[in-house]
Amino acid sequence: EDKVVQSPLSLVVHEGDTVTLNCSYEVTNFRSLLWYKQEKKAPTFLFMLTSSGIEKKSGRLSSILDKKELFSILNITATQTGDSAIYLCAFVNFGNEKLTFGTGTRLTIIP
Amino acid sequence: DSGVTQTPKHLITATGQRVTLRCSPRSGDLSVYWYQQSLDQGLQFLIQYYNGEERAKGNILERFSAQQFPDLHSELNLSSLELGDSALYFCASSPRTTNTGELFFGEGSRLTVL
Numbered sequence: 001e002d003k004v005v006q007s008p009l010s011l012v013v014h015e016g017d018t019v020t021l022n023c024s025y026e027v028t029n030f031r032s033l034l035w036y037k038q039e040k041k042a043p044t045f046l047f048m049l050t051s052s053g054i055e056k057k058s059g060r061l062s063s064i065l066d067k068k069e070l071f072s073i074l075n076i077t078a079t080q081t082g083d084s085a086i087y088l089c090a091f092v093n094f095g096n097e098k099l100t101f102g103t104g105t106r107l108t109i110i111p
Numbered sequence: 112d113s114g115v116t117q118t119p120k121h122l123i124t125a126t127g128q129r130v131t132l133r134c135s136p137r138s139g140d141l142s143v144y145w146y147q148q149s150l151d152q153g154l155q156f157l158i159q160y161y162n163g164e165e166r167a168k169g170n171i172l173e174r175f176s177a178q179q180f181p182d183l184h185s186e187l188n189l190s191s192l193e194l195g196d197s198a199l200y201f202c203a204s205s206p207r208t209t210n211t212g213e214l215f216f217g218e219g220s221r222l223t224v225l
Contacts, residue, residue, distance in 0.1 A: 033212075042218050048213055098167050
């Protein structure tokens with residue numbers, strides 16, 4: 001059965017620290033891997049990764065996919081309190097429309 | 112604001128009752144997805160519609176049903192409610208004909224079953 005596992009489950013760091021969140025997957029007919037940020041309510045889209053080794057970057061956030069080792073990482077540099085959220089990893093496979101989420105990493109930034 | 116509208120935001124009801132959750136997708140988006148988020152199970156895919164037709168089905172209980180109307184809004188019907196149905200129900204929409212994963216989520220409808 002296809003699955004995605006995120007680690008750590010939770011993480012507490014101080015403002016200014018750099019964090020790395022992990023997502024490993026076992027997926028047949030893999031199409032894309034995505035990262036979402038969920039603060040209080042609705043998840044919001046961060047990145048979509050389809051090719052191995054190509055870094056996606058948005059401000060202090062960046063992400064990369066390794067299709068050989070079947071994992072992705074999400075890096076956040078110079079963390080701020082506004083980065084506190086649950087970060088969700090998800091995948092889509094070809095021939096199936098659904099987006100399957102991991103259980104998420106709860107990130108807490110201490111001022 | 113994602114542009115996806117869900118109503119009601121909160122709903123409290125009793126076991127055995129039936130409720131309807133409503134979703135209006137972003138303007139122009141043809142695909143609508145329903146997800147259930149509970150504390151112990153994370154975000155679980157329920158069902159997807161594309162332009163009025165069911166496209167994909169996930170772990171949706173037989174007590175639950177959904178539909179997408181010609182104006183593209185969607186409704187999720189939950190019947191014979193149980194305590195375990197208490198959760199946050201999200202609707203999401205996508206502009207693409209096939210799902211690459213970039214979904215726009217509504218704020219959710221929080222259902223509490225007492």
